[in-house]
Amino acid sequence: MTIVTLTTDFGLSDPFVGIVKGVLLARAPGATIVDVTHGIPPQDVLAGALVLRQAVPFFPAGTIHVAVVDPGVGTSRRPLCVETSRGLLVGPDNGLLSLAAPRGDLRRVVHVTAERFFLSPRSTTFHGRDVFAPVAAALASGTSAAELGTEVADMERLGLPSPTVEARRIRGQVIYVDHFGNLVTNIDGETLARLEGTPSAIVVGGMRIPGIAASYAAVPTGSPLSVLNSWGLLEVAVRDSSALKHLGAGVGESVVVES
Amino acid sequence: MTIVTLTTDFGLSDPFVGIVKGVLLARAPGATIVDVTHGIPPQDVLAGALVLRQAVPFFPAGTIHVAVVDPGVGTSRRPLCVETSRGLLVGPDNGLLSLAAPRGDLRRVVHVTAERFFLSPRSTTFHGRDVFAPVAAALASGTSAAELGTEVADMERLGLPSPTVEARRIRGQVIYVDHFGNLVTNIDGETLARLEGTPSAIVVGGMRIPGIAASYAAVPTGSPLSVLNSWGLLEVAVRDSSALKHLGAGVGESVVVES
C-alpha cells in the first residue's frame, strides 16, 4: 500500500481535488490517498510549505507527498520530485517543498522532464491534474525518482524569518494562523531555552500575556494565553475563542518574549 | 478491513486532520478512514455529540469512531474508549461520546491510561494526534479496549433539553442547525404522536407554519415549512433557501407545535 498525500490551495468547492484523485487512481489503482489540506490560502506558497513541513514526519517512510500551490503554473518554473530520508515530495519548484526537505535530509532533487508520464494534452492552468498527479502515480507504481528527469543540485528555498535572542528578550513573529485563530510564532522551544530566566511575559498585539501556560484550559474562558504547541512552537491563543479575532494580530505580527 | 471514523472541530484548512490520518496509517496500515465531519464549531461539544449520535448507526458494527472536540486538552480530563453494542468510541471524557453511547448500549467504559500506546513526546494541545489516533490505531490492530486502561463506571454525560407535552401543545427548541440552514428541533416522531389531534401549526421565530409537510418541495420556493427529517426529528426549513437566514432562529430558539 503506497500512501499519496495531497496539500493544495484548490479548495473543496470545485472538482479539482476529485479530478486529481481520479487521475491517481486510474494510474495507481492501489494507492491510498490522504488529504493533508486543500485549504492553503490561494497562492500562499509559504503557508503550504509550513503545512507540508508539519505533516510529513507523521506519515510512514516512503509516502509520496504531492503539493500544489502554484501561481507560476504554465510558465518555465520546474516540476520537481524530491527524495528525502522520509519520503518523496512532488510539486512545483517555487519553495513549496523546501521546508519539508532541509538540505541535511536531501537524497536527490529531480527536475521532472519525462513528459511520457504526464497527461496529454497538458493544460497550462492545472498541472496538479496533468503533471503532478500522474508523476505521483508513476512513483506509486514503482517508477524511481531518477527515471523522471534530470537530477539537479537543489531547489528554490523559502526563508522563514528567524527570531532574534537578546539576554532577556526574544523577538519573533507570527508565521501561521490556524482554523481556531491560534497564532503560531517562529519561536521554538530551543530558542525559548536560550532566554536568561523564565519567560514572564509574551507581548503581542498590544497585549501582555503572563508566561507560558501548560494548556489552553489554564486560563479562564476568553482570556489570552501562550503555549508551546504541537509543532514545538510558541503559540498565542484565547481560551475557547480566537486570538486572531481578539488580538487582531495575523501573520507577520511582532511577538516578544521577556523574562 | 477496519473502519476508523473521525469527528472533530479541527476544520480542513490546517494539516491537523491529515496528521491524524498519517498517525493512523503508520500504525494501522490497513485501516479505512472515513471523515464524519471536521466542521463541528470550535469547542462545541454538544454539536459534536449530536453529530456522532446520528452517524454511528450507519456504520458497520465494530467500526472505531474517534471524536475530538476537546477544550480541556492538556488538563486532567480523561481519555476514554467506550465499547457499545455498535462499535468503539474513542475521545475525551467531556460528554462528546455520551449521546452515541446511551447507558443501555454500554458494554464497557475504559479510562485510557496505557501510555505505551500514545505518541511520545506528547503535546498538551493536540491529543487527536498524540493520544486518540494512536489509541484508535491500536484498536484497529487488534488491541482490546480492556488493554488500554482501567474500566470505569460511566462517563461525563450531556443533557439534551427535552420537549414538554401538554394536551394540544408541544414546547421544544432548536438543537442543531445544518449547512442548508435547516433548524433541527428536539421534537421527535414519538413526541409528536403524543399530541392530541393533528399538528396544525409550528410556531418558531415569530412565524406560524401550517402543519407538517411531506417534503421540502411541498410548499412554494421561499416558503417556510416543517418536516419530520432524516434523523426522526421535527425540522423547520425554507424551501430552496435557509431557515436560519429567513427566520433568524438558531440553536436554543423555542419551537411550539399546536394541534
Next chain:
Amino acid sequence: MTIVTLTTDFGLSDPFVGIVKGVLLARAPGATIVDVTHGIPPQDVLAGALVLRQAVPFFPAGTIHVAVVDPGVGTSRRPLCVETSRGLLVGPDNGLLSLAAPRGDLRRVVHVTAERFFLSPRSTTFHGRDVFAPVAAALASGTSAAELGTEVADMERLGLPSPTVEARRIRGQVIYVDHFGNLVTNIDGETLARLEGTPSAIVVGGMRIPGIAASYAAVPTGSPLSVLNSWGLLEVAVRDSSALKHLGAGVGESVVVES
C-alpha cells in the same frame, strides 16, 4: 476495487457525507470512495451537472458516480441509474446527471424502482443516504443497472447557454465561478477557432482584456487576463487574485470576444 465518487451540495459541516459513506461501506465493504466535491451551492443543479461533467472523464471506466443535488427529494422525481460508455451515474432525475451523459454516450437509463435496494424506512429528506448510497453499493457489489428498475428513454436534460458567433465577435457568458474567483465561460476552443482573426480583446464586466494569455503568470500580479483553461473553456482570471472580486462578474455575466 470499485470506485464510487460523490458529488453533492451537502457541505462538510454536518455528518451527511459521513453517513452516506457509512451506508456505502456497510453494503460494499471493498469500495474506494472519492469525494468529487460536496461544495455545490445548495440546490444548484446546474453547477452540480457541470462539475460532474468535468470530473467523470478522469476516473477509470466502470466508476460509479453518485450525485445528489436534489431540491425535489421526497417528491415523485425519479431516482436514476444511467449507464454510459464511461461508467455509471446515480442520482435524481432533475438534470444533474445530464451533462455528464450526453445522448451519444448513453447505453441505458434506468428509473430505479426496486425498493429492496433502498434503506428501510426511507426518509423524505435524505435520499443520498436512503436511496442513492445503497443503490450505488448494490452496483459496486455486482448488481446490474437493469436489475434496479425500468429502462426509460431518457432523462431530464439541462440546457447550457450556447455562445453565438459572428464574423469577428463571439458572445458568451460566465457559467461557473471557481474557488479562486476565476470566471469560466461557455466559450470553448472550437468556438474560438471559428472567429475570423486572432482574439484581440475579451470584454467582461466593463473591462477589456487584451487577447488570450498563455498562463496566469503572463501578466503582472493584480492584472486581469484570459486563458483557455483546463476544461477547454475560455476563463477570465486576475493574476494571484480573484476575478470574481475584481470584476464583480458572476454566473450569467456577458463575455464578448473580439478579433
